[in-house]
Amino acid sequence: MIVGVLGILKAGGAYVPLEPAYPQERLAMVLEESGAPMLVTQQHVVAGLPPHQADVVCLDSQWQEIAQENGHHPISPVQPENLAYVIYTSGSSGRPKGVCVTHRNLVHSTVARSIFYRQPPGCFLLLSSFAFDSSVAGIFWTLCSGGTLVLPAEGLQRDPQALVRLVQEQSVSHLLSLPSLHALMLEVAKKSELSTLKVVIVAGEACAPELVERHLEVMPGTGLYNEYGPTEATVWSSVYECQESANHETVSIGRPIPNARIYILDEDMRVVPIGVAGEIYIGGAGVARGYYRRPDETALRYLPDPFNGEGRLYRTGDRARYRSNGEIEFLGRVDNQVKIRGYRIELGEIEAVLREHPAVRESVVVAIEDQIGGKRLVGYLVLDEQHAFTARHCFATSVRDCLPDWDPLNCPTA
DSSP: OOHHHHHHHTTTTTOOOOOOOOTTHHHHHHHHHHHOOOOOOOOOOOOOOOOOOOOEEEEEHHHHHHSSSSOOOOOOOOOOSEEEEEEHHHHHHHHOOOOOOOOHHHHHHHHHHHHHHHSOSEEEEOOOOSSSHHHHHHHHHHHHHEEEEOOOOOOGGOHHHHHHHHHHHHHHEEEEEEEHHHHHHHOOOOGGGOOOOOEEESSSSSSOOHHHHHHHHHOOEEEEEEEEEOOGGSSSSSSEETTTTTOOOOOBBBBBOTEEEEEEEOHHHOOOOTTEEEEEEEETTTOEEEEOHHHHHHHHHHOOOTTTTSSEEEEEEHHHHHOTTSOOOOOOSSSEEEEEEEEEEHHHHHHHHHHHTTTEEEEEEEEEEEEESSSEEEEEEEEEEEHHHHHHHHIIIIHHHHTTTOOGGEEEEO
């Protein structure tokens, strides 16, 4: 995959990552909408893909054939505003949207890491799927720093004890993980087993103060950083170095990264006072081009920047407020969207699908937080007494249709 990604960029193309474990319908939609003329994959994946029109290149079974191609370096016509990648995220319509990220955006995001983090990644453990934008952070930050990228075997990402062993065996210095996964690793690890780690970054979910306390107890010499940022602003937009004496009920998302601007505005796009809640708008070099072939939705979310005189602001839909010390406190969403294990989920879409079942008269879906700061979906149903059904059937069919990212193996409801 890494060879494929770098080859695509070197040839002047943009890559669209696909997760083979995703439902066929989602893969088919992305292949059709993106119009990608070429599909770079491996032989064992091909049979599980939906019908498509792309030419297939298998990096494993066709390696001998590939090696016969011209080995000269191509002269790439790529400019900073050309696309580097398109990553599809969940959308309010229930149909994934492709976020168009340019080379300028990618360079900004990568260089900002080199500026902010004092220690470059000597060995980075890549835990996220390539279909998540957090993989971009690990790949390009590590390789541009001359570090080693460690790719765990498939399935290992969900085994905390195996990950702890991998950190120890590979002398991993940096990792980026969901807060809930880091909490599980801290729970099963001995202090000496994580001693090589210099930097731990958590993102994708709210970071609980209890996690900060536990991290500082088990790994006092390892920096813990809480990052915030949507895919539409190129991976990250703010960061906070977690401190022991925070004295807050919530962990801050910090301050804007280099070359990023964060405004907290009211409904009329006016700056709110310090301590007053508003919606997060992001400006600067990380603001992506927009949504692929979705001009109407792009116009709704990417707005002219009234404060800078040029450029655009991305309207996140996230609520926050500035604290008196200049740090940002994340307060949730302004709409019905939640994030679970890094996935953006529209609760209203799930409720609508559940109501399609003939036995369900009304439904409400909420995200419940567990003891380690993770979340899971819980549906509350009002039933039509004339029908009989099993909850297992309702969730196992309807939720999968509504939520392409739903993982039944890790869903307690299922």
